[in-house]
Amino acid sequence: MSVPQVRRAVAALRGHAGRVNCVRWVRRRDGVALKVFSHRLLEFKLCEIFSCVQLVKSIPLKGHTEAVFAVDAVCQSDEPDFNVLIASAASDSTVRIWSRHGSEGNIFLISYKKIKIFFFFLVPILACGGDDCKISLFIQQNGQFQKVLILPGHEDWIRGVEWAVCGEDLFLASCAQDCLIRIWKVCTKLKQLPETEDDSIKLKENIFTVKDADTSYAVSLESVLAGHENWVYAVHWQPSFSKDGSIQQPMRILSASMDKTVIIWEPDKESGVWLEQVRVGEVGGNTLGFFDCQFSPDGSMIIAHAFHGALHLWKQATINKKEWTPEVVISGHFNSVEDVKWDPEGEFVISVGFDQTTRLFAPWKRKEETEVTWHEIARPQVHGYDLRCLAMIGRFEFVSGADEKVLRVFRAPKNFIENFSNQSSDLPEGATVPALGLSNKAVFEGDMAVQPDEDEESFNTISNQYPEIYFQPLILTEPPPEDHLLQNTLWPEIQKLYGHGYEIFCVACNNSNTLLASACKASKKEHAAIILWSTSSWKKLQSLSFHNLTVTQLAFSPDDSFLLAVSRDRNWSLWRRENSSESGPVFTCCAYTDKNTAVHSRIIWSCDWTPDSKYFITGSRDKKVIIWGQCDLSVITEGNGLDSIKPCSTVLDAGDSVTAVGISRVLTPDGRYIVAVGLESGKIILYTWKQSGKEPTLADWTTGVEIDNSQSHALAVKRLCWRHHAGRAGHNDENSSKWLQLASCGADHCVKIFNVNRFAL
CATH class of the missing domain: 2.130.10.10 (YVTN repeat-like/Quinoprotein amine dehydrogenase)
Structure with missing residues (x-):
């Protein structure tokens, strides 16, 4: 049995100060070295990478006046200094062409969404898809890129274009918001089919001439692929590979759509008609579909980038080539991470962020290996609001605060605890999020849907009428793939705490796990009060009023005698725990800073x-x-x-x-x-x-x-x-x-x- 490959982050390339919109690899024709292009607002950088780890240098290319959102490049030769031609498109409605030696040319166009550059018979050809629903082709002639052809056909914005060469023919795949994929064939005019009878169906040819090569080319529509039910955001050919010293280009296409599916298309060997071969993706789940996808170099794996930020990976089975199974992939937050906490035993961390998720990360060590890697093993909370803070209440319980007025308390289900070698029969098996709901619903053993082999008709009825209870317990022999993280690793919500007037900003739990302290956003003193809660009764114990603006962080002292609060009003306050009364402990303010004693000025x-x-x-x-x-x-x-x-x-x-x-x-x-x-x-x-x-x-x-x-x-x-x-x-x-x-x-x-x-x- 083969050991699964450890997938982890090996390097971080820093240099951009803004959001990176896309990344492109550029391979030299001899496959010796690699380059990566990334870009951001107003500029993008050229980076050379060897062994995918060491960053040699980066070159910023500035010129666009608005955000760059598409880039592509191609090596013009196999020279050691990388003679590279780069094309970039931006929101300033321009496409800029850059050469390795620093020269730059501008093409002022409409707003193009995707661009792709390719060498065809040693002549650079550039395809641009735009919001006019048309594809424009540009050829480099006399040192300048000139528009030679417009390909109509799509009925909505074009979202992806991709070149591939097969023999002496060039193919272009395009996808759009009209849910369709169109495949175009480019070949020399001499290779076109002979004239047929007048009553036969003819494909319209679009002719253009490359003056430098003194050759005319014809572009015809090869096929239209209909199978997606929502916008198609990306289309990619399987990468070419070397066989017997020759470069082979598989006629295989991968597409990603907002309908939550990724499809592999291939032409039928007998008829040549393009057909859907494999469809993978999500059924249900808290996602919005896929934004991009890619083949692995050998075509045995496909990876997709979901619209909400996650990566999904599938691998082709060794025996049954039609079977693709989800694989473990690098995962994490896709927006600002606002808080992180260790569990008391120090075996895992939990984090919350503005991507509206709570994620649990733990180290993983395979028996055959000595290296320990960290992976996301649970996603306890998937919310409808941006999450801002959390506090651990013991080892398998936490409270989180979001941009809402409610604190939510979660407890680990039986399935999760069993995977940490603890047994409990009184806990629910897991949790699900009901449709249009924000609370994780506990799923007990008797609630789980009937398995298909027991009663297929009953199973279909239950899963259709009550999809939220179709939860499958996991046995963690390896980190769960993204599909399971979305559906089967939620923690049940056991309590809601009401009392704050505005969005929760910070929360803390004392070390004996008996008290919670929380605060919300505030612009007035009455809203900046700290609320104390009992973790046994979940009742409000006390309101601590001192600060005039939002309390930004709370911290109990390790001996639980004091509570410290810091605020936007530039002051801190210290609260001491007094003797407990019948209603619970009482905290009194024993020290603070004010405008006369404050040291901090911000x-x-x-x-x-x-x-x-x-x-x-x-x-x-x-x-x-x-x-x-x-x-x-x-x-x-x-x-x-x-x-x-x-x-x-x-x-x-x-x-x-x-x-x-x-x-x-x-x-x-x-x-x-x-x-x-x-x-x-x-x-x-x-x-x-x-x-x-x-x-x-x-x-x-x-x-x-x-x-x-x-x-x-x-x-x-x-x-x-x-x-x-x-x-x-x-x-x-x-x-x-x-x-x-x-x-x-x-x-x-x-x-x-x-x-x-x-x-x-």
């Missing part, structure tokens, strides 16, 4: 506690990081709190707006606190700190390491969270005390896990 974005509960840290947009406290916080009273809590460190200037801070619960060997600081630029810097005397000094701070640009985030760091104890998740380290792990998330859609050697700090 929004305070983040805060955290030292593991001994003696000090807390704040990080602000004013680039300042400050550690506050005194030797013994237990002596604070309401009267002396303002004088007791002072900065215990010098003001650390991080050099950029501070968006996240985190303090490790494990110290350095010499007893210093390990502090991680995340910046708006995406950088993460590790410091160590220890109070050396009664007065703060610069010697208190020591810079440990600044994480390299290739490993840090490309946009703002949103949250930093240390694993609670030493060691690396998924590893059985002999020297586990050597390693710490830091989880981070950012606006660049990434969740990152860093291994930190605490002996090297």
Whole structure:
């Protein structure tokens, strides 16, 4: 039995400051080296990559005045310096042609959606599909690209064009929002069929002449493929391959559509009629269809990019070539990741983001391999609002907050816990999202649909009438593919918490898992109150009113004696837990800053506690990081709190707006606190700190390491969270005390896990 290939991210190419709209590989004709083109607003960059890992150099190409959304390139020769011809299209209604040596020419056109350039008999030919429902062909003649032909036929915007060469003939596939795929054939005029009788059906020929080659060519419609039921967004030919020293081009097309399917098309061997051979995709699910697709080089796998951001991978069976099965693929958020938390045991992390999903990532180690890789193994929540914050309540329970007024509590189903070697018979098997619903519904063993081989008629009836209960338990022998993540890894929602007047912004749980604290967006004091909840009764216990604007982060001290809040009003407030009453614990404000005592001059974005509960840290947009406290916080009273809590460190200037801070619960060997600081630029810097005397000094701070640009985030760091104890998740380290792990998330859609050697700090 073959071992599944480990699929993981091997490198991050940084350089763009805005969203990357598309990426193109360009292969030299001898297949020696590769290049990747990516582009963004107003410019795109040419990058050379060897072994898909090492970035050699990047060259920015500027010229467009609006966002670039389509690019293609072709090698003009096999010379070592890559004589490349590049075409780019942008929202400024222009297509620009670039050469390797820096020359540039402009073609001012209508707004083209897709472009594709190709060499045909050593002459560059450019196909452009636009919102006029027509395909325009351009030929390079006398050093300039000139329009030679317009191909009508599509009845809506064209979304994809792709060239392929077979022998001496050139084929062009196009797809559009009219749900159709059209295949065009380009060949020399001399090769056209002889004249037939007048009463026979003739295909209209479109003729153009290449003056440099002194040859005329005819373009005719080869076939129209109808099978998709919604917009067709992409069409691609299977890549050519080398056989017996010759280049072979398979006559095989892959298409992706908004109807949630991907189709492989091939011509019938006898009649030559193009037919649908394989259809894969999703039935139901919380998706909007597929935006793009690609063949693997040998055609044995296909990958599709779903409109909501996920990648789907299918592999062809070895024996039955008509059977394609879902495979494990790299997955993650497709919008800003706002919060991330470790589970108390440190075996997995959970994150939430503006892609309206909660995702659970865990390390995976195959028996045959020593390498540990991280994968998404569950998607507990798929929501209808952007998710902003979460807090773990024990190991298999969490609460999340979104751009709605409700907090939602989720508990792991039996199926998930069994996969972590825990048994419980009172839990539901899993969960589903009912149609038009926002709450995950628990599915118990007796609710699951009848299997087809038991009663096919009953199965069809149940699945049609009640599709939300058709849940299939998973046995995780490997990370689940995207299809299962969408449908079979949800966690049941067990509680909703009502009380806030605006969208939830932050939430925290104490270390004994008995209390929740939450806050919402606010522009007035009455809305900026912090609400305390009981995790046993889910009742509201207390409302803590102090701040005038949104509370941005909440943090309980490790000993659960204090609650810290930081706010947009540039102040922090410290709340102490008093003796419990009949209705529950009571928190009172024991210290705070105001306009007279504040040190921060901008929004305070983040805060955290030292593991001994003696000090807390704040990080602000004013680039300042400050550690506050005194030797013994237990002596604070309401009267002396303002004088007791002072900065215990010098003001650390991080050099950029501070968006996240985190303090490790494990110290350095010499007893210093390990502090991680995340910046708006995406950088993460590790410091160590220890109070050396009664007065703060610069010697208190020591810079440990600044994480390299290739490993840090490309946009703002949103949250930093240390694993609670030493060691690396998924590893059985002999020297586990050597390693710490830091989880981070950012606006660049990434969740990152860093291994930190605490002996090297």
